[in-house]
Amino acid sequence: MDLHVNNILKDLEKDDIQAYLITQFTNVEYISKYKPTSFAFCIIKENPIIYVSEMDMELAVRDSTINVKQYESYDVMIQELKKEGIENLAIEPALPYSTYAKFKDDFEISSQTYIDKQRMIKTDSEIEKITKATEIAQKSFLQLDILNNKSTEKAVAFDLVRHMIENGASRESFDTIVTSGPNSSLPHAIPQAKKLGRPVLIDWGAIFEGYCSDNTRTVVYSESQQEIWDIVAEAHDKTVKAIRPGLKCCEVDKVARDIIAEYGYGDKYIHSTGHSLGLDIHETPVFSSRDETIIEKGMVITVEPGIYLEGKFGVRLEDTVAISKKADVIGDLPLKID
Amino acid sequence: MDLHVNNILKDLEKDDIQAYLITQFTNVEYISKYKPTSFAFCIIKENPIIYVSEMDMELAVRDSTINVKQYESYDVMIQELKKEGIENLAIEPALPYSTYAKFKDDFEISSQTYIDKQRMIKTDSEIEKITKATEIAQKSFLQLDILNNKSTEKAVAFDLVRHMIENGASRESFDTIVTSGPNSSLPHAIPQAKKLGRPVLIDWGAIFEGYCSDNTRTVVYSESQQEIWDIVAEAHDKTVKAIRPGLKCCEVDKVARDIIAEYGYGDKYIHSTGHSLGLDIHETPVFSSRDETIIEKGMVITVEPGIYLEGKFGVRLEDTVAISKKADVIGDLPLKID
Numbered sequence A, B: 001m002d003l004h005v006n007n008i009l010k011d012l013e014k015d016d017i018q019a020y021l022i023t024q025f026t027n028v029e030y031i032s033k034y035k036p037t038s039f040a041f042c043i044i045k046e047n048p049i050i051y052v053s054e055m056d057m058e059l060a061v062r063d064s065t066i067n068v069k070q071y072e073s074y075d076v077m078i079q080e081l082k083k084e085g086i087e088n089l090a091i092e093p094a095l096p097y098s099t100y101a102k103f104k105d106d107f108e109i110s111s112q113t114y115i116d117k118q119r120m121i122k123t124d125s126e127i128e129k130i131t132k133a134t135e136i137a138q139k140s141f142l143q144l145d146i147l148n149n150k151s152t153e154k155a156v157a158f159d160l161v162r163h164m165i166e167n168g169a170s171r172e173s174f175d176t177i178v179t180s181g182p183n184s185s186l187p188h189a190i191p192q193a194k195k196l197g198r199p200v201l202i203d204w205g206a207i208f209e210g211y212c213s214d215n216t217r218t219v220v221y222s223e224s225q226q227e228i229w230d231i232v233a234e235a236h237d238k239t240v241k242a243i244r245p246g247l248k249c250c251e252v253d254k255v256a257r258d259i260i261a262e263y264g265y266g267d268k269y270i271h272s273t274g275h276s277l278g279l280d281i282h283e284t285p286v287f288s289s290r291d292e293t294i295i296e297k298g299m300v301i302t303v304e305p306g307i308y309l310e311g312k313f314g315v316r317l318e319d320t321v322a323i324s325k326k327a328d329v330i331g332d333l334p335l336k337i338d
Helices: A003-014 A025-032 A054-063 A074-083 A097-103 A114-120 A124-143 A153-166 A181-185 A223-242 A249-262 B003-014 B025-032 B054-063 B074-083 B097-103 B114-120 B124-143 B153-166 B181-185 B223-242 B249-262
Strands: A019-022 A040-044 A049-052 A067-070 A088-091 A108-111 A177-180 A200-204 A206-208 A215-219 A274-276 A283-287 A300-303 A306-309 A313-316 A319-323 A327-329 B019-022 B040-044 B049-052 B067-070 B088-091 B108-111 B177-180 B200-204 B206-208 B215-219 B274-276 B283-287 B300-303 B306-309 B313-316 B319-323 B327-329
Touching: A003 A019, A003 A025, A003 A040, A003 A114, A019 A025, A019 A114, A025 A040, A025 A114, A040 A074, A049 A054, A054 A067, A074 A097, A088 A097, A097 B097, A097 B108, A108 B097, A114 A283, A124 A153, A124 A200, A124 A206, A124 A215, A124 A300, A124 A319, A153 A177, A153 A200, A153 B153, A177 A181, A181 A313, A200 A313, A215 A313, A223 A249, A223 A300, A223 A306, A223 A313, A223 A319, A223 A327, A249 A283, A249 A300, A283 A300, B003 B019, B003 B025, B003 B040, B003 B114, B019 B025, B019 B114, B025 B040, B025 B114, B040 B074, B049 B054, B054 B067, B074 B097, B088 B097, B114 B283, B124 B153, B124 B200, B124 B206, B124 B215, B124 B300, B124 B319, B153 B177, B153 B200, B177 B181, B181 B313, B200 B313, B215 B313, B223 B249, B223 B300, B223 B306, B223 B313, B223 B319, B223 B327, B249 B283, B283 B300
Parallel strands: A019 A088, A049 A067, A088 A108, B019 B088, B049 B067, B088 B108
Antiparallel strands: A019 A040, A040 A049, A177 A200, A200 A215, A274 A283, A274 A300, A300 A319, A306 A313, A319 A327, B019 B040, B040 B049, B177 B200, B200 B215, B274 B283, B274 B300, B300 B319, B306 B313, B319 B327
16 A cells, blocks of 8 residues: 555554545545545545545546545445444544534544645655756746846746746646736735836746645845845845754744844744645645744755835745755755846 | 625624634635635624735735734634624634634534525626626637647647636636547546547636636537537537526436436436536536525526546537526537537
8 A cells, every 4th residue: 555545544543543534635636646626535544445526437546546436425425434333533624614514423523634744744756746846947937038028927927837838837836926016015916917017026836747846036126126135035045054854943934034133124024934835835834933843854845035015025035945954955046037 | 884795794693693704715805805815814793804914914905895904813813703792603614624623612603605605696797707707718719720720738728728818817717628539538637748639628717807707618520429519519508598597406407417318328427517606616506416506596607518438538518607587698609619
């Protein structure tokens, strides 16, 4: 049986839990290689199974590494579990309340993060896919020739996605952000149908074989913009250097936050320092002031300090690092675009 | 106060519920016009409020029609609700279990579909946006010149999205399906990097001002493909004609299913006959054998019968209809592409 399934079975045994219900698409994909398209109920137990809709049977049977069965109704699933003697059931934390409600009267239920914890530690093959996604994304960014680009934000975003797909990505890993001028102070700005202003902030990523990449570059033009850029770059570089296994995630966040605060911009750093990624663009753990997770080898996390001056402009610089004995930046795109 | 908020307040009053917690992005957008980018806790009560992350404050304050407050912690939210004397709380059915768990010890909680029921009935302005999205999508489809197109599935899918964006869509309303040859028997096929085979099935939609469109056309070439196409077209047309307010959704599904079964392909019709759409591509009610919802004026639902011959090919034909005294097909793209 698959390594991931085996590890989760061990977790279940330790906690005396008989089965683990998983429905989030990327969790099901992680466990079975089958990527659901409508819905899926994956139940990890001694003999794991995925219930899928009639319409997905052909695809699921073709792709899944674990057994597939056609979903008929909640009642049928519940009766089949009971027949196997299953009395307690763990669920994903993200399970919709309405699904939980279908099972809660028939089983003792606990919310468990086994799958999230498994997904925190990437295998070499997962890191290779993230690296390939990053290489595709960075190569595509360079094709934009952003310094001489006279298009609109929207057109640049579209060109970037086109380059990524032409270079082998299956799609963008999230809505591409191309923002410029005062709008760049919105961390999640939407590209507008207006010509690129200054500075230009681009936050983008590709998906390769299911795995995401994530980078941000900000191209600045004036002295005041460069001053902010230098602070963010210092925070970026020193944070990457500080990361090592054994440290807590919140301690990494503090490194970036302290540097920006020293320059007097503490209240302009309005988000966390980074998030893990993999099959999803946002995974756990995160470099936030509240996340006490201990950093381990195999984690893949972004480092993305920023300073946002409302009404003026924003600067963010983001790389993704893979944790070995230290933090190895994935990809080789310079911070400074020139 | 906004009509949608007012209607939900009336529902709350009727059921003696003091507040309604909403977190799904399109639900928050529906209520407030603010489109969350990271997370949002919208609480509908006498004085409705949305808690957003620090990073989203600028955008939320700019766009939201209801009050916005910076999220600090679950504890702070819970204490503020208690201070207002709130003891019971309704939640969206789709609320993640882990969020429910944060509130469950402090409030009497019930899962309620008030928001889904509101969203079922579209206003004229919502129907106008869906119509515009459909027009953009259909115009873009025609630009493909699919009968003479020699590209790969993946390239055609990409061109279609490009046309939609150039024609004014903000993006595709779901992963565009361009599939051909034997793969067309997978209802949710992923476009491949291979030249278009025969038949060609395209399922696509645009988003305009937040609202989705959804259509499918299948271009057939051989006599055996045409035979199946004719059956699906008959099911499509007769189902559209049968729809009227007062009928149950499952009765509409039965119309399509019976026609296909009469021709001996009942077991090859492996999905429901349609789904509602709006801010989301999949909304309730659905034309399925289990949905007993009574059809009402203002609903906008797809009609999409299909026949899937595993290993051979599939045919699906889909239009979106707006319910008035009957079902008005949105857009004017013919079923037959020639």
